[in-house]
Amino acid sequence: MNVSTSILTTIALLLALGSTSQVLATTDNPVVRVTTSQGVFDMELYADKAPDTVANFLAYVDSGHYTQTLFHRVIADFMVQGGGFTPSYTKKPTRPPIHNEAYNGLKNKFGSVAMARTGDPHSATAQFFINVNNNSFLDFKMAPYGPANTISRSQLAVQDGRSGRLTSKDCRGRRIDRSTLQKAKGNNKNYVCLMQAILDDKTYSIDRELASCLPQLKQLRQSGKLDADKTCSDYVNERHLALKLVHVNWGYAVFARVIEGMDVVQKIEKLKTGSAGPFRKDAPQPAVIIESIQRIKPQQEKIP
Numbered sequence: 001m002n003v004s005t006s007i008l009t010t011i012a013l014l015l016a017l018g019s020t021s022q023v024l025a026t027t028d029n030p031v032v033r034v035t036t037s038q039g040v041f042d043m044e045l046y047a048d049k050a051p052d053t054v055a056n057f058l059a060y061v062d063s064g065h066y067t068q069t070l071f072h073r074v075i076a077d078f079m080v081q082g083g084g085f086t087p088s089y090t091k092k093p094t095r096p097p098i099h100n101e102a103y104n105g106l107k108n109k110f111g112s113v114a115m116a117r118t119g120d121p122h123s124a125t126a127q128f129f130i131n132v133n134n135n136s137f138l139d140f141k142m143a144p145y146g147p148a149n150t151i152s153r154s155q156l157a158v159q160d161g162r163s164g165r166l167t168s169k170d171c172r173g174r175r176i177d178r179s180t181l182q183k184a185k186g187n188n189k190n191y192v193c194l195m196q197a198i199l200d201d202k203t204y205s206i207d208r209e210l211a212s213c214l215p216q217l218k219q220l221r222q223s224g225k226l227d228a229d230k231t232c233s234d235y236v237n238e239r240h241l242a243l244k245l246v247h248v249n250w251g252y253a254v255f256a257r258v259i260e261g262m263d264v265v266q267k268i269e270k271l272k273t274g275s276a277g278p279f280r281k282d283a284p285q286p287a288v289i290i291e292s293i294q295r296i297k298p299q300q301e302k303i304p
Contacts, residue, residue: 030054031259032061033296036071037289038268041261042296043113049104050255052200053115053124056098057255060126061293065092071268071288072279073129080268081116081129087289089277094125099200102140103166106254109134111265113256121155121168121250130258132269140251142166145244154247158184160198161242168248171196181245191240198243209236 030045047054060066060083069092071082085091100121108114112131115124131138143149145156156176157168168176171193184191188206196204213220213232220226226235258265268288276283 030058031296032058032293034261034293035291036264036268037287037291038271039261039264041264042259043256044259045256046104046106046254049106050101050253052099053101053253053255056095056124057115057128058295059095061295065094065126066290066293069290071284071290072277073282074269074271074273074284074288075282076269077133078135079129079131079133080265081127082288082290084116084125084127085277087287089279092126097123097125099165099167100124100250100253101255102251102253103142103164104253107134108136108138108252108254111258111262112254113258114138114252114254117252124253128256129252130265132266138252140253141249143247145246149247151247151249154249156180157246157248158194158198158243159246160195160239161244162239163199165198165200166246166248167194167197168250169197170194171202176245178245181243184243185240194243206236209239 029047031042032045033040033042045054045057066083068086069083070085070087070089071080072085072089073079073081084094097117097120098115100115100117102114102121106112108131110131110133113128114131116127116129117124141151141154142157142159143151143154155168156178157166158176158181159166170176170180170190174180180190180194184194192205196202210232213235217226217232217235220235221228221230226238230238268284271284271286271288273282273284275281276285276287
């Protein structure tokens with residue numbers, strides 16, 4: 001085979017791969033198989049991009065929470081939502097809500113999977129939805145604090161420049177306001193409260209951060225994250241200064257994508273909907289039952 005033929009063959013192969021809906025995972029991220037009354041599809045979970053959300057989702061998977069639940073809400077050209085109700089439309093008990101990781105750079109594009117939530121940005125528990133359209137209005141958005149902000153439905157939040165994490169409430173559950181950051185920078189107690197909220201870590205303390213910094217001091221200096229003449233106290237102070245007030249529209253945290261069987265999701269999307277259980281509309285008819293969600297190997301054989 002000459003070079004030209006080889007190139008043409010490669011192009012043809014790439015085009016063929018691009019035209020199929022069956023795409024296998026190519027990373028070490030976990031993959032789960034969703035078996036429903038309408039068919040089977042696989043999802044790759046972005047543990048590298050949304051670690052807390054994926055850990056939460058897998059905790060529900062491993063406990064069997066999703067077995068015999070419903071896709072209870074279906075809106076054509078928008079999304080398919082499930083994971084929270086039994087076939088009798090009884091709401092299932094859940095774990096505590098999780099921190100919203102929508103700032104991870106992943107978008108609510110066709111085939112992506114995101115966490116459902118209430119109006120509180122940090123209220124997601126077990127329910128998730130699959131985007132059947134490019135729903136950019138559900139994406140996270142952020143702008144610097146100030147009069148130039150044009151983000152609709154925005155909240156004030158504090159961002160940690162080192163971790164990238166944000167919070168719109170302090171550790172006491174109080175909404176961030178203009179004075180929150182000023183108070184934190186002037187008082188260790190308020191700073192600790194803010195860091196506990198940002199990191200979603202009730203055990204955070206300055207002493208603990210200093211203790212964890214000491215073994216890494218040499219590496220921090222070599223990496224340029226800390227000047228050669230600086231100490232761990234300087235490191236904490238710099239982190240302190242890295243906190244900034246921003247405007248945020250939290251959006252919905254994408255944590256997975258359908259990598260095989262998207263035609264099954266689209267089949268569910270096209271079902272007739274109406275009233276069922278506590279829902280006056282958008283409940284698929286017939287009901288779509290999630291028979292199970294189970295972990296599989298990233299490179300397991302394709303769906304039959």
